[in-house]
Amino acid sequence: MLPLENVVLCREAQVSALMALFGERHHFSFPSIFIYGHRASGKTYVMETLLKTSELPHVIVNCIECFTSRILLEQILNHLNCLNSSKDESTSHIACDSFNDFVRLFKKVTQDQGVDDQTVYITKRNVTVIFLSQIVWEKFRPNTGCFEPFIMYFPDYSIGHLQKILSHDHPPEYSADFYAAYINILLGVFYTVCRDLKELRYLAALNFSKYCEPVVKGEANERDTRKLWRNIEPHLKKAMHTVYLREISSSQWEKLQQDDTEMGQLKGLSAHAHVELPYYSKFILIAAYLASYNPTRTDKRFFLKAVVQKSKSSSQHHGKIKKASFMKKHEKTSNHLLGPKPFPLDRLLAILYSIVDSRVAPTANIFSQITSLVTLQLLTLVGHDDQLDGPKYKCTVSLDFVRAIARTVNFDIIKYLYDFL
Structure with missing residues (x-):
């Protein structure tokens, strides 16, 4: 087997600290370890490599997939029950309804597997729970207090x-x-x-x-x-x-x-591919495109909920309103030929609330998704952050691109574009 320094690259300090915490197989380890850092910073790879190389009894579970406590506890018990079982040897499924059952069944499983005198690592008799997260511990700490874990940070790779x-x-x-x-x-x-x-x-x-x-x-x-x-x-x-x-x-x-x-x-x-964006990020991108290519004076026509709710049967009449009623005499050029125009944040949010079926509150999550779209260069921030009238944005994606996005959420964007009336 290759030495750890040849397998786990550029994480010598973290490996050394973890090995010191683990100690020998029969030593008591720290009750809980919280490891955090950005995505793809080596957290999972380092931890799995150390546990497997040291041949420590461990169970790895994904807490996002375990959306109830019962599923989480049953996964831990059943994975632990399979540690020393051969591939041909069938093991019965262990059901666990409560945490009291988990404690009782955990003692039984560890005794049957012969690891009752060793530290069992759950990457989630002495049990060390290792949490791997992209979020800092302060976001998880309960108000009632708890035993503080050993916190370790994995910095980004240089x-x-x-x-x-x-x-x-x-x-x-x-x-x-x-x-x-x-x-x-x-x-x-x-x-x-x-x-x-x-x-x-x-x-x-x-x-x-x-x-x-x-x-x-x-x-x-x-x-x-x-x-x-x-x-x-x-x-x-x-x-x-x-x-x-x-x-x-x-x-x-x-x-x-x-x-x-x-x-x-x-x-x-x-235009024919599926872009893996969060659900509301897709609607934000659609709203940004509409704000960039529709004149401001048409917002009431397209997005006023009172008009839409007044008569659902008016959907057929929706596309029959003449474009000339909005168009000035000198306005003859398509907005798509002129390119995207900047729009304020409040207009983007107003359009977003109108096109999303369910109610969306202006939370930090929505604002962070807007920032992510700017980072991905799907939106462009216009002006400086310190301007008094608030930030303005422009949508930088093509019509084919946004139509592909709209199809994934069953939204017909053409019906809401001024140039296609």
Whole structure:
């Protein structure tokens, strides 16, 4: 087995601290450990590697999937019951209705498995509960008080750490220096917008064949970095449009890479793909598009709930109102040809409340999703944060893109666009 430093890279301090907490197999460990940090910072990988390498009895459960306490307790007991059972040996399902039953059954299972005198780790007699979270402990601490866990922070990987970890994945048919040069180019493009190790690893694996294409064809050697860069540059620019969104599959992406067309084809492909955004983020994006391309004076016509609720049968008449009633004599150019216009935050929220079926309160969650859309460059913040009249935004996505989003939530956006009346 490889040494831990060759398996768990760039987490030497965290590994050393955890090993000190675990101690020997029969030692009492800390009752609870709370590990937090951003996504893809190595929390789960480090913990699973240490537990498996040290051969410590442990159970790993996903608390998001266990939406009731009964499911959570039963998963712990049944996983623990399978620790020393062979694959061919069937084990009966253990039912657990309450926490009192859990304590009784836990003692029985640990005795049957022969681990009653060892620390059992639940990544969630001596039991150490390890919590892995992206949220700080203060958000979970109950008001009635509790035993404080040992808190450990996993910082984000630096660019040097990412370079070392990603370079460690180099294919055996190429030299380590050649792959390290490729990773250096990849991070030079993506590090400012993406520091998620999983996303970067996905992008590295997806684009490496295009990077080494001149070498395979015999048009360049491994040290001809200038020619290799010219070959990979346009494809990395295309990849910038799919960071975090995962709007196309690997097979679709490879097919697109084989085409020499421009970004227009990527947008066309995006229109038929499913973008993995939160439910309300999709409606926020739709509302932002409507605010960007509809004149302000048409909001009452399209989004006033009193008008819509007054007569449901008027839906057929909805599209028959003449565009000339809104249009000034000099207004002849399509708003889509003029491009998106900035809109204030309160107008965005007003449109959002009108198009969402259920009531949406202006909570921090809604505001944070707007910020996330700005980070993803689907919205653009116009002006400065310190302006007195509040922030203004513009929607930067295409019509095909927003129509694809609208279809996933069964919303016909064309009926609410002024240019299509």
